[in-house]
Amino acid sequence: MFARDAALAVAIATLATIDGTAAQTANQPPDTMAARVEACTPCHGNKGEGTSDVYFPRLAGKPAGYLYNQLLAFRSGRRKYPPMNYLLEFLPDPYLEAMAEYFASEHPPLPQPAPSEVSKEVLAQGELLATSGDAGRNIPACVSCHGPGLTGMQPGIPGLLGLRAAYVSAQLGAWRYGTRTAKSPDCMQLVAGHLTEADVTAVAAWLATRAAPTNPAPVPKGTYALPFGCGSQPN
């Protein structure tokens, strides 16, 4: 009896709160992450699917841990892109985490791959590097870390699908020149350091031709072992 009364009292109190809140929020923006990240959408698309600008990456469906690491790096200035550094400068960790979770949980369809502008030979070289690497030059295959389906692995390894060649090429270039860095051991810097400009063009072009797999979600943590240590993907 007492329990029922108490439950009723709680229910009434809850209703009262909802009513009060509703009255207050009638003229307020929606209390959603979608409304809060509208500042991201002109460049990354409404659901993080990307826009027509080939240098702005798709965010949707990437592992939340990867996205969070990038938000932290842009906020501190470690990853340099002034419009991003400026937007994030005074946002607290839990909010950046919520933003990362939001875009990680969005799953707009992957775009149709655009026809490639490079020759068949270059694409073949890209495919070889991405799927088998080049042991003679200490270059691991992309798939050995980013997954056989190139969909990435939770929590820190991004998928490489749905990105345009210009973006991938610019990022690999930034890793090579040391303008993009990550937590030590900085595996991508090591890998990109072994790539030539021609390798970068070939890999970026081939990756951009890949069609969406049936399941584009990143695989769970620990699905496969990484070939070497990676600061962004703690064991």
Next chain:
Amino acid sequence: MGSRLSITLLSIKLLALAAALTTAAQAQDKTGDVIARGEYLARAGDCTACHTAAEGRLFAGGRPMPTPFGTIYTSNITPDPETGIGKWSADDFYRTMHNGRFPDGGLIYPAMPFASYTKVTRADSDAIFAYLRSIQPVNQKNKPHELRFPYDNRQLILGWRTLFFREGEFKPDPTKSAEWNRGAYLVEGLGHCGMCHSPINALGGTSQSDAFKGGLIPMQNWYAPSLTSNREAGLGDWSIKDITDLLQTGVSARGVVYGPMAEVVHNSLQYLSDEDTKAMAVYLKGISEPSPPPPASSALPTTESSLLISLGKTVYDKNCASCHGTQGEGKPPHWPPLANNQSIEMQSAVNPIRMVLNGGYPPGTKGNPMPYGMPPFAGLLSDNEIAAVVSYIRTAWGNRGTPVSAREANELRSAPLN
């Protein structure tokens, strides 16, 4: 008898010990209080904004500060004896704050706001020093400044000091309330608000008579509005609650903070007590002055203005009205109103143009941990469209601003973002 004596002696000893312990505990409490108060005051002075570098250790310095005269690197103020202020005394620290001189008498560049900090009381300076002594020492050498000739000659600071520096602790105004005076002490002293909100002349100084009259912040290209003119950021017709909301949470019914002010709220103002925030609000509201009539017309020809404004309405209805409302009413505090928003109407159109170009988030604060953001439109709108929409919001709904040209919009595309 003997044993009674020894018991008594023991009791006395125990009592003495207990008394000694109590005194020690009290002394420690007192030290703890002073350190906590020092930490609070260091927040009020926003020391960390300059003395902590991005990804750097707290107060270890090394942050580059671009100035019109070259780059200054901030100093290590951790208690490391070799590279920080570990060998300083409280007197040394007070002299730095109060008189802008290093312990050896050397002159400090006025990028350090000692012209404001000179107003800080000795007790508050000592508390901040006690706090700085209590933090983790970091062994990190100061980087030499990279100033251009002739500004690398510290003797020039003497000239600057003669022109712009008046040494002296804050003197309360007996005709005003204690609250007003507390607000004045915080705004003029530790808050060093005048560093940005006063016009800076070619010599990098501010004359006393121009204090809080607003000015373009060198190097950053944001306009720090006047705190005395109600046509700018004067708060004469704001309610105390709207002012305290803005200072503590970064958002208010009248507008939100952005640009360099977002940093001030993020690092400093959000940590101030309700009482201190209210005192600052009372003072800031009190210093607003009757405003001169608005400028009658803009520099643009009338035909160009009306074309801009009519295009501006189209751009606004398509891109802005969904958040800011068809009548500029917004959904305050998160989507700020643009109608009757001083920040939009000011004579300088730098800030509204930059907000349209760069967008921005208000700071995440205890009172508003997940702020709503404004999208950047630099990549979506042409110079003409930016000028048009800014001209429209500056003149629609009874706003008394003036139209802006596409050239002004274009020039601000290259303004530094950080």
